[in-house]
Amino acid sequence: MKFQTLQQLIACCSSDGVSIGQLMLSEQAKETGKSEAETFELMADYYNIMKEAVRRGIEEPVPSRSGLTGGDASRVHQYMNGGLPSLGTEACTALAYALSVSEVNASMGRIVATPTAGSCGIIPGVFVSAQERHGWEDRHLVMGLFAAGAIGYVIANNSFISGAEGGCQAEIGSAIGMAAGALTELRGGTPEQAVHAVGLALKNSLGLICDPVGGLVEIPCIVRNGFGAVTALAAADMAQAGVRSVIPSDEVIGVMLEVGTAMPAKHRETAKGGLAQTPTGRRIMNNLYGANRGRKENGEGETTQP
């Protein structure tokens, strides 16, 4: 790829006279030796999977495989249809859709990792709700996924996108930044505005720890996907209004790396701290794994070198 930072991404878009999405599509085709049409089709398939996941959790409650969660997406959707949500209908729709995809994920349903499964609700929540609101063709959203991917590519290679490495800021935070930047571009913002949206969004999730109860991608992951979608809308609005990230977005990504590297292991997807180790979190974990947890499995566990 010919860009490694968001600043370089803006410069490439400017010199080639293209959007972030188009630049990513061309670069991807070049990298893999496949045609742009073929590359576009794979992303279009992904968008269809996202739309299907949004639909599933809204139409009926989808219980998670563990039985701990499920049904919140349809709960929020029904509440929205029955009254006046504080967020307004548009943002509340994004919230419900993000919860839906995340619940489908927890049920072992089909989703697309964006950038991970733990953060898979945010981009579909933002994209599908925006598509309904603006009447965009699928094609427009697929290009938006390439834009989101370009932003994620820079974040991933300069910081991290997994909770085990950098905490929740790396998963949910990255997804919010990607969604905010992509939505800004989809709504006609410039690459520069899109990059400001990324920085504005990332600053809001710096330091967020990854502390899933029982180590499962459910509590608090699912609701954080909902919150994440709403935050992405706010960041895109600020950027389009002309609000700038005074600390340049590339420097904010550097801060995410610094904070994540300093984060203790117990707050990086090990379920050994945070919400996972609250009295209730521990009780849930014991109910899930019972007396087997931490002991030898079926009496056959061994301690050997792999």
Next chain:
Amino acid sequence: MRFKDVFSIIGPSMVGPSSSHTAGAVRIGRAARRIFGALPAQAEIKFYGSFAETYRGHGTDLAIAGGLLDYDTDDMRIRDSLTIADASGMTLAFKTGSNPAVHPNTAKLTLTGDGREDIITGSSIGGGNIELTGINGFDVKFTMNYPTLLVFHKDRPGMLADMTNILGDGGVNIGYMDVDRKGRSGDALTVIETDEAVPGALMERIRVLPDVQRVCLADLTAGEVKS
């Protein structure tokens, strides 16, 4: 660059709930299946680290079994893979172990059947990406992101040149190689990642080279099983 392209960020398409504990585990199982070259009669899977702690909640056992059945990461049959494995005649045994030296998300698979055995260790490093780190006692490291040729052979002068010349003649470009041997003039494994899948005719030419014991192509970029 740790992440090479847009589809390592957007993707894979997968069944949940975890890109590392589910999708990555499918790919470890499937890679092992492709290396073994057939559905094994028995598979013993030993989980380490976070895999060992949370494999049931994440369906990591279903995911590994699905991979051994040659399913892709988004195959809905993964949810029923333990039942399907049973019906297909594959006996599965899941165990846990501890070893602080390995990556937190590691599985060691011992596949047997047809009088053969392969022992394959792999780690799931995030976003569905994996690294295989051990094959039958050889310490190697490769990602399965490209068509991968595994050549088991005797360590001797000119062995690598013989193999790479055949690939070069056939127009196959090598992106990465890893070699490990158990001792001078002993058994060795060469792992070759290529940009395009190695045609059967070229594999056959490598297979009949002096001192080559076994050749297999493990290609997760292709849909069908190749042996």
